[in-house]
Amino acid sequence: MDSTPNPSPLLAEVAAAIFAALPSEAGLTAEDVVEMLEAPPKPDMGDFAFPCFRLAKALRKAPPKIAADIAAALPAASIVESGQLAGPYLNVRVNLGKAAALVLPNLASGSTELAVTRDEKVMVEYSQPNTHKAFHVGHLRNVCLGDALVRLLRADGYEVVAANYLGDVGAHIAKCLWWFLDHLDEAGRQPPDRARGEWLGEVYATASNQLTSWQEAAKGGDADAAAKLAAAKVRTTEILQKLESGEPTITAVWEKTRQWSLAEFDEIYDWCGVVFDRVFYESEVGEPGLAIVAEYLEKGVFVESEGAIGCINEEVKHMPFFMLRKRDGTGLYSTKDLALARLKFEEYAIDRSIYVVDVRQSDHFAHVFLTLHKMGFAQADLCEHVPYEMVELPSGPMAARTGTVILFSELRERMVGHLTENYLAKYRGDWPDEEIETTARQLALGAIKYGMLNRDVNQKIIFDMEAWMAVEGDTGPFVQYSAARTASILRKAAAKGLTLSEATIANAETVAASLDQPEERALVLRIAELRGAVHQAAKTFRPNVMCTYLLELAKSINRFSNSKQCHVLSSEGDLLQARLLLVTAARAAIEWGLARVGIEAPARM
RNA sequence: GCGCGCGUAGCUCAGCUGGAUAGAGUGUCGGCUUCCGAAGCCGAAAGCCGCAGGUUCGAAUCCUGCCGCGCGCACCA
The missing domain is CATH 1.10.730.10 (Isoleucyl-tRNA Synthetase; Domain 1)
Incomplete structure (x- = not known):
């Protein structure tokens, strides 16, 4: 896995020629020589450079002398046309006809595959947008990265399952539906013909902004705002509970609005040329997640703290407690991640599980994997977080709430x-x-x-x-x-x-x-x-x-x-x-x- | 406070499994279209590689400390 499984045939040929000129005491393999070959600083110095520093000890000679000895012993009529000494480096020029014959015909006749297979199945999870929220350029970095990794890994011989994980449940949905149902009239609830997901995102942003401004006013002693905030919290909690219990009216609204977002995501992925093999939904791992929490609390792996349930991971020094169930008995993002991790391996028998998620969640994933490990989940070590930094605008960080985003x-x-x-x-x-x-x-x-x-x-x-x-x-x-x-x-x-x-x-x-x-x-x-x-x-x-x-x-x-x-x-x-x-x-x-x-x-x- | 990351040319960044005179794009200055696309090509100027120690024959690269900036750190996802 570490060495190039199928190096360029040109590189292999050049390395073979140099290897043939190497005394056996050098202690190198032909593969080592492939790895050591580099490009000279200037093209007129040669096509490949072979540095001789590392051989000095084994051969007990100065690198320039070693380079000269190799140059003198280069096999005749090989891919290497000539060797040129440059201090401790041996620079070689290849025969262009031979080199071209090694690299061009395959490509020219349409065979672009690298002809590598590894018998290893990898899942790459990426994108993970939330329904009921707008999709903006910040989300695009993840899509580009995840899709590129899928394509690169496939080209490098892996069998890859491209997975998405949509946030279709949670507090943000309750806020969005609260505004949609209680503050819009019949006409206001009619979405536009196009970009319904973005429209829904505006509804969410409006709700979120209202709550924030009430909260700030309440802090400043505004009793009216405090009352409105309290009422809104009761209402969003009610909506959330109705959704979780499957209450028909609210669930129907959720399904309809969720579909608006989903349709828009499909259009975006289509435009970007991105294809997923499997789409997971948060709504499908909520209950299994809570079942895991109950099971491992029972087993004594998880503990209670201030009414919440979690796992103690001392490895994460600044915050060892990883919360998995809130005081009110409901689950969190983390809860679902435990169930999802298991589901991935069960459903696809993968050998590695990769999560493309921004760097702010590094601690979160460290916790997830440590927790899985403590649960005795054998594949915990096969999970890997691929973090990446954020996208900002020249004016500063993007924030959907304040409207500083590019949709x-x-x-x-x-x-x-x-x-x-x-x-x-x-x-x-x-x-x-x-x-x-x-x-x-x-x-x-x-x-x-x-x-x-x-x-x-x-x-x-x-x-x-x-x-x-x-x-x-x-x-x-x-x-x-x-x-x-x-x-x-x-x-x-x-x-x-x-x-x-x-x-x-x-x-x-x-x-x-x-x-x-x-x-x-x-x-x-x-x-x-x-x-x-x-x-x-x-x-x-x-x-x-x-x-x-x-x-x-x-x-x-x-x-x-x-x-x-x-x-x-x-x-x-x-x-x-x-x-x-x-x-x-x-x-x-x-x-x-x-x-x-x-x-x-x-x-x- | 603890953890993670960043600091390289005016600007934006490569290079970081240690090795030749530290590279690219952009910007600036100067060239190249009787001939396959000027969204291009060629050239010039431009850098105590954040600072200080250490390891090494050799450090932008590895180690330690410091400085500056960013992000994360329990009922959100």
């Missing part, structure tokens, strides 16, 4: 509108309207997903819509642009009757030997890093690793596309075929790579 619908409209007007409008009449629409969506999504993912998970993101809409530099649309150019070259070539032949794929080494430009060499080497990048991103749960790679790949493609010396259409013979092979593989690599982080590559833009 999903607004984000979508503004980005699609901006991209259409500024970049795609010129194609009107030339392209089908439908393609312009689709492309705008792909680019908006590329900007959003790349922006959300191209940052380490423990870095806060300041979401500045203006900045994100400027699609230059380190952005999704930049990467998409380079992909579109490869497609464009292939399109133009095909129009001239120039196509990649089967013979080229079969004879790649000979044909590709005609490649001789530095941009071509750099592109081949960059494409060879694709597998490693996917594996690294999946292993560490950090899609930003993949974004960094994609940016480098895009730059390599642009340099190639921009170079007069690498012109494809005006090439002939083997060189033409070699370049068609390179462009076809580059297109496949960037398209597939983008897809690993949930981004589509338009054919033109």
